[in-house]
Amino acid sequence: MHIFIGGAHNGKREFVRNWMEEPSQWEWVGEGHAWSLDRLAEVDSEFIVLDRIEEWLERSSMDEADAWNHIIKGIEGKETVVILTDIGRGIVPVDPEQRKLRDQCGRLYQWLMAEADEVTRIWYGLAQTLKKRGETG
Known part of the structure; x- marks a missing residue:
């Protein structure tokens, strides 16, 4: 699994499309329709x-x-790219529901990052490798 993470409107999706060697063979789940585990x-x-x-x-x-269990089951045995929006960045939302979402995403993202072979941060269109299995830093 390769994760691309960055803030909203930082160029993640465009970067991923340009990064793919054969974009037509990839099935996008979450773009242009409601994201659901049923769809996955x-x-x-x-x-x-x-x-x-x-x-x-x-x-x-x-x-x-x-969510973690359903995602892992849905991607098992498949080449997977995950695009994550960093919704925290250290800011604590005033709204309780937004705080709950930030906390849930934070925990889910940690589990995904631990499982990922590669993690790339996209910051205003620039890529920075955060994790690459097999490389020592």
Whole structure:
């Protein structure tokens, strides 16, 4: 799994599209339609891009542990790219629901990052490798 993370409107999706060697073989889940775990389970492609997880989690009644289990089951055996929006950056929202979402995303993102082979931060279109399995830093 390769994760791309960055703030809103920092060029993550465009970067991923340009990074892909054969974009047509990738199935995007989360772009142009409502993100759902049902949609993830229906994907027949061996190449998946998961996008807008934070939007789905906000609409879902599922906690991050259940979301984690469903995501891992849905991507098992598939080449996966995950695009995450960093919604925290150290700012604590005043609204309790937004605080809950920030905390849920934070825990879910940690689990995804631990499982990922590569993590790339996109900051205003610039890429920075944060993790690459097999490399020592």
